[in-house]
Amino acid sequence: MRNMAREGIIFNIQRYTIHDGPGIRTELFLKGCPLTCRWCGNPESQSQGIVPGVYTAKCIGKDKCGFCETACAEAGSLVFEENKLVSIDRKRCINCMKCADQCPADAIKQWGRKMTAEEAMEVIRRDKAYYQSSQGGVTVSGGEPLTQSEFTADLFERCQKEGIHTCLESTFCTDWSLIERVVPYADLLITDIKHMDPEAHRKHTGVSNERILENLKRLSKLGKEMIVRIPVIPGVNDDMENMRATCDFIIRDLGNRVSQLQLLSFMRLGEEKYASLGRPYPMGDVNLDRKQFNKHIQTLANYFNGRGVSCTAGTTAGEDGGMKE
């Protein structure tokens, strides 16, 4: 018998998501990611550890509360300015989470919690009626779900047994053996091509793209439905040369077996979360003319469509759906 109590580390479960896969979905975000994309919208997902995040604006002040300081196991970890918690000394903090447990104001958020697949299923089942009526289902995203491939495979297997559609959103920056473990239980795959140049890829995401592209080639031969996305980041990958290379790759190496290419416009999504982790926002300087940029993206979409690659600006759900990660 398999280990029924296998736990995953999840940092968010979002119900009624409509951007990652068809219909109404429940989306699980798993912790841990081999990439550190500069534009990452969920920086709390990068490490697999369970850590506290600080939201200073919600802190009601040490003078009126002080629960966190009383609870703290490593005195001096919490940094206050003018009575308000502003950050956590990450070198000192042992991530015991007592401060987050005690905070009455949601000013300290716990990033990550352990859950068994069955516990996750209890949440998933609650919205079964909506999946059925909208042809939706479950999406596992991250982070990188394949860093927790056993959990993900277990969860997907349970979903499929209960007739729930499964979607895996992955970087596929991992060993083929882990991919092989999960993909049979996924009805739909969603992945990114962030950059075609290995060096640029390394510069902006922390890793080279070679393994990713190799895995995508192998995946394209499985006959699985696959959506490919390009997070279009100004000054990083939005130039015509990169787009041409991407298009070449899709046609030549993936045999254009991609159900849809989605161009997602850069959004400043990760900013607040970077701050909560006490990290500087890597995209800090980028401010763009949204109208102009969307026009540019539409031009790119037209280019792909012109070459026979089915492409949309945004996800299929919203006409101006934002980038998720």
Next chain:
Amino acid sequence: MSGTKPCGTESYDQSYGVGYRVGHDDFSPYERVNRLRKTFLDREFNIDIQRARLITEVYKNNPDLSAKLKTAYSLQNILENVDIDLYDEELVVGEVAAPAKAAPVYPEFSVSWIIDELKHHPFDQRAHDKFFITDEDRDELLEILEFWEGKTVADLVDSRLTEDEKKGCELGKKVYMTNLYHFAGVGHFVMDYPELLRKGYNGYLAEVEQKLEALNPSDGEYREKRDFYEAMRIELKAACGYIKRYAELAESRAKGETNEQRKKELLQIAENCRQIAGGPALTMWQALQLWHFATTITQIESNGHSISYGRMDQWLYPYYKKDIEEGVITKEFAQELLEVAYVKTGNPSKLKDKMTVEVRSGRGWGGESLTIGGVDEDGNDAANDLTFMLLEASAHTRMMNPWVCVRMHEKTPYELKVKAVECIRAGYGHPKLFNDAPTIEVMQRKGMTLEEARNYEVVGCVEPDLPGYEYGFHDSAYMNIAKVMELALNGGKCIDCSKDCPRFAQCAGIGSHLGPDTGSLADFKNMDEVLQSFDRQMKFWTDQMCQGINVIDRAHRELKPLPFASAFFNDCIETGRDLGEGGARYNFTGPQASGIATCADTLSVISQLVFDEGRYTGEELLQAIRDNWEGHEALYALVNSSKVHHYGNDDDYADEFFKEVFNCYCRNIEGRENPRGGTFCPGVYTVNANVGLGLDLGASLDGRKSSEPLSDNMGPVHTSAASHDICGPTAISNSVTKVDHSRATNGTLLNWKFPPECVAGKAGRENLIGFIDAYFAKKAMHCQFNIMSTEMMKAAMKKPEDYKDMLVRVAGYSAYFVELGKPLQMDLINRTELSF
């Protein structure tokens, strides 16, 4: 036509855009409709005193007549003498005894507030709901109103209410509000339009005359019945005469008309009026004209609101079908007729007292629900061409009226769902959706047969009702159950008790308290004791409220019978009894509970923090709300945080308390009797009374500060600190459907607020349809949508002139956002936007 799929004049999946669009006035393909709409929007709201003058003449000159005959002669005097007019380009004519969009005055119901406001708080100085009146008219009106002092329905009610009933209602501490029928007419019904169109007024006259002749003087109710029939006869004849006046006016206008096309139209209007001034409707145009006259004349008789239109796609269909088959009209012209009729329904305006508009702003009459779709009496889908066309008319006019309601059921055609959702996501607040399964159960619970139940329509906001058979007093009161909870937790005392309270000298000042002492949170040992106290307090206040409503009910019966309206209800003519005397076959009274989630989260906080975790004592919690949370910041943050169980998150812990509160209210209302031989029906919705009721309420344990709104309708709590629902729409939907909606026989209401981008694109539309299907499969009764971003509402507050026609879904109705009071605007903005 038979055998083909029902359809409108446009493709079923025609898109009407997503979200409100600034600066558009060309929604209709018919130029006439766009122009009539613009004229309507640009017109001012005035007060017109003709009706007051004409009714007062009759009452002054005939002090000894019975109330029925006074009513009849008054209506006659008004219909014979009021100025009438025809407006450019209109095809359906008739107003409510005042120029278009001007409000007539109904002194027979109440005058003290009109006098007070004319003298001390002029209507044109209001922050919202302004009305204008000339100085000359103001002076004459004040003189007229003087006559009525001490003679009105409100005066009679005041003289009969006990001290306990007074202190609970709008005259006291507003534990409940019975202000609507205390100060104005009742309305809230649907006349038997199909029968009226078939018989015409002459058909009714013949019946009435026959009844009058056959009346036996040995009948114990001889006098009452004789006056009733006599009054009906006078009024029906007056109605015919009034419609003839319009025929003559149209003819005389036609004579002077140089435009040949318009001349033809005017002559047709004249011919229509001649035909229906007594006779049945022969064409669709005549049917619409008779429907409009019947409705507006009823509104001249009494100013009760929510005179609703019933299942218009069903009763109008035979006329449409015949006209199309005989080539009398084209489908396009039929569509144009529907759209001009829609614009016309906006004209009646109603002057309301400042306390009422504080709770429910909007200058329209209110409540003009128009039901379409659903099943027929055999349970088959009833959709036809008109179902689609009436939705298209709504998307083409985008006005407050009518309040279109689509009945949905398991076999609703996909095309109709798409059409309804296309209208919904255009973001103008219509239509609302009703679910047949639980609503048919409601009607059966009310004692109707299955066939009758399947013929329900919706009155006003969300009240299920049987057309032509039911007098439901649907909107009779709003109970502030958060106030009841406050008294239940605090020994019957107000939490904000102080010497500043106008009742202090007769209450706390002499050691007394507002409600009975049913215990205190400082002493309760477990949740059972808390709930028992709530139930006992609820019993006391529902006793006061229902007795108070019955006093109002009797006052209407005595002073303001409705012989004209009664003609169109089974079985008033048959029994010789007026609506007010219980002449309708089904009689109910429907008061609503407001603040149900406020109470649920309050109980959840107590249960978790006091009895489960022991983190706080009951006394500490009471002190926190006594202090309006000042000095209790950590506790305030905690009860507004995700660490406390909150209703609306599909969390059984809190949802069980929601159920508890819902059932407690229903249990205390069900089975009570009203003076018309019927029973009380609980409703669980607030419309927007949650804002006004919240204004007068101290802090509450759900994390609400003093004066903030209560939770709206069936929705979760949102305080100024946080929205308590954080798990999205499916979680709310699951929470809301854990109660049996059909137990709320006067209706439930749920507002959804989605930002436009969440429902954009084809996938957005399909997801929304899927969501609604699943929500209704869980037996929810009703829902409605705001497809509106918070940013847009904020922008409209800044530059109202650019957003004049921006409708928002307030509750059962849509209203022009820029015309709402600021507290209500803020409440709408603060409702959780379901963004993901």
